[in-house]
Amino acid sequence: MESSEAVSVDAATGQKSRTVGPRKRKRGKAHTSSKKPAIDPVDHETNDAPETKKVKRWKNKQRVLVFCARGVTFRARHLMNDLRMLLPHSRSDTKLDRKDKLPAINEVCEMKNCRKCIFFEMKKKKDLYMWLSNVPNGPSFKFLVENVHTMDELKLTGNCLIGSRPLLSFDQSFTEAPHNELLKNLLTQIFSTPYYHPKSKPFVDHVFHFEILDGKIWFRNYQITDSGGLTEIGPRFVLNLIKVFEGSFGGATLYENPSYVTPNAHRRLMKADAVHKYKKRVDARRSLAERRQEEEEGINVDPLDDIFNNA
Template structure:
């Protein structure tokens, strides 16, 4: 039979109680030590911009306009691209539903009509406002031989001409452009630096868009100090296009008309005038031909003396 243990060996030592007043050790990450309490406080107070833009187009769009849309998609890292939408009267409800499903707050809709005219809808969903533009002077990145080249996903600097602060409708357009084309700070696909500039300028009541790369010398001897703008240069990257505002609506893709451009002329009217001018040129040619015939009849030519000699 085995021996019984002594009472002293059977006693188990009581665990040592930890000091409850000692602070908890912070969690260690790849970037260093982090305190959980500080993270919660900073997250609760900081504002995070969650702006997302849905970019889509209508069916039967021209290849040139499709390339322009893809250039815009490459410039906006916070956008989401979707399938083509049929351009009907009920397209507003369809686009609002797509924006809600994609979790976006804005929409850029490229609408092509007659495979000639391109219209751009810029809308804040689902409550508005929205703007309808006619797009002219389209030049994509592929067709322009420009030397500029910036990194994809970098945040752009937005610059506006002083004309945007004159009238209320220009102020509204400026605010919408800032919210849609400005990349949020901590966006997942964006880079935390600026190396290109979006330029929006108003000339002849049209908004002209340009994209420039910020080029600085890379030699160690010619390092640019903070604020040294003299050594920086701008190189155009593209694309180029011109926006002619047609109407500003109070809702998303419709609603009350807040502004209507009095100088807008539709492309259909321009083509009709060109046809009338061409028809006028043809009518002038027909009248001139009749006048020549009447002149020949009233003024017959005298018989040629040498013609009889050649016949003999």
């Protein structure tokens, strides 16, 4: 604190006297010196600071919603669970109510932050259908799923790590038609695991194989062994393409399979063939009985009985 002077007058003598006292501190900004402290120069060549590692980022945040509608059988539910296990970037949701229409799936995908969708629905507890869609702009593919065999059912010797990244193998037939090329791109986006996904592992130990045979798409999953061979893991299923739609779960029809036969028509043909086979078997039995009867009648007839009738 700084000192301050005070002047006082003596009444008797009339002399003035000064007393020095502490001065009051002025309010305001503190006085700072303009001199900067000296900084020791740092030798960057001899600095042993650890280098920061670059964190690999997850850029392709592609998610696939895999769920089904109410009324599916246990086999379809097990197939859906197998696909969820094989796709670490998949998400699940509760079953869709039968009263809800298919375009409502776009809203479910938006809430789950998914851009791709695999949807299963079943009719008459017999016919399983699969939808592959690019949400929300399309296109979407509708398939009839045939010859379904799950991993628990097959019990094959192949095995792979949960969350490992797969290789995708496509038949050369996927490049012959425009709708097959479009389907190949959609299958690649759905079944390929994004780089550096949090739930994925940096291993490639199995192969997803898609092949077009007899106008249908056959799916197989193989393990890559240490010797470079392939061992099947499962599941197995066959996709019979029905239609290709412009939008997601609806819209204009871009392609319709001309060789597709509905399951009802197929069962009707099978019944007709069974009835035709039954008729042929009944006719064969009847003709055999008639021939045997004619042979028996021919044996019992005596040729001499008609000798005197001619006269």
